[in-house]
Amino acid sequence: MLQVKHLLADKGNRIYSVAPDEPVLAAIRTMADHTIGALLVMRGEELVGIVSERDYARKVILKGRSSSDTPVQDIMTSPVISVNPADTVDTCMRLCTDSRVRHLPVVENGKVVGVVSIGDLVKAVISEQGAEIEHLQRYIAG
Numbered sequence: 001m002l003q004v005k006h007l008l009a010d011k012g013n014r015i016y017s018v019a020p021d022e023p024v025l026a027a028i029r030t031m032a033d034h035t036i037g038a039l040l041v042m043r044g045e046e047l048v049g050i051v052s053e054r055d056y057a058r059k060v061i062l063k064g065r066s067s068s069d070t071p072v073q074d075i076m077t078s079p080v081i082s083v084n085p086a087d088t089v090d091t092c093m094r095l096c097t098d099s100r101v102r103h104l105p106v107v108e109n110g111k112v113v114g115v116v117s118i119g120d121l122v123k124a125v126i127s128e129q130g131a132e133i134e135h136l137q138r139y140i141a142g
Contacts (some may be wrong), residue, residue, distance in 0.1 A: 004092065004106055004116055005085035013094050013106075013114035017042040020049065020073035024060055027051050027072050038103040040112060041076045046111050047105055049076030054102075082107045083116070089124050092116060 011092050017040040018027045031053060041049035051072050059075035060067050082105040083092055092104055096118050106114040 001130060002089045003085065004083055004087050004089070004114075007089070007116050007120050007124055008085065008106060008114040011114075011116075011120060015115060017039060018044065018072050019073050020076065023068050023085065023086055024056060024070045024072055024075060025067040028053075028056055028067060035115070037076075038115075040080075040105055040115065041072055041078070042112070045111065046082055047082070047107065049073070049078035050080050050105065051076040051105060052103065077101075080105055084108055085113065089121055089128075093118075093121050093125070096121065 016030060016034055016036060018030060020041050030039055031037065037054075038050055038052035040047055041051055049072075053078060054095060055075045056067070059065070060070055072073050081099050081101055083095065085106055085108050088133060095104065096102065102118045105112050106116060
């Protein structure tokens with residue numbers, strides 16, 4: 001069974017973040033620049049929240065707030081649901097489904113070591129299923 005550490009080994013452990021007192025506009029620009037859907041909200045090395053495009057749409061746009069005047073801490077999700085490198089892809093998929101989240105920070109010994117998205121998890125499941133199908137086809141054929 002694939003674990004989070006295997007996903008991070010393939011995709012890398014690059015982390016994009018924003019400070020809680022930064023304006024939402026800065027967070028949206030960072031997400032656009034890196035074509036990502038969420039940013040970790042960090043106070044130094046401490047994970048204090050996560051902010052997503054969904055948070056922006058629901059808590060800024062729909063409420064008529066200003067993205068340049070609203071600090072990230074006002075719209076971020078906190079506390080953050082996180083996983084550790086030893087967690088399985090299945091565990092993460094269930095967590096995303098049950099909690100209705102799309103991004104999971106990966107935390108090891110209190111330190112953020114990466115982020116996995118629902119897209120990363122789906123890609124891993126598809127790859128694993130493809131390998132299993134190929135194995136079964138070879139078994140049946142031969």
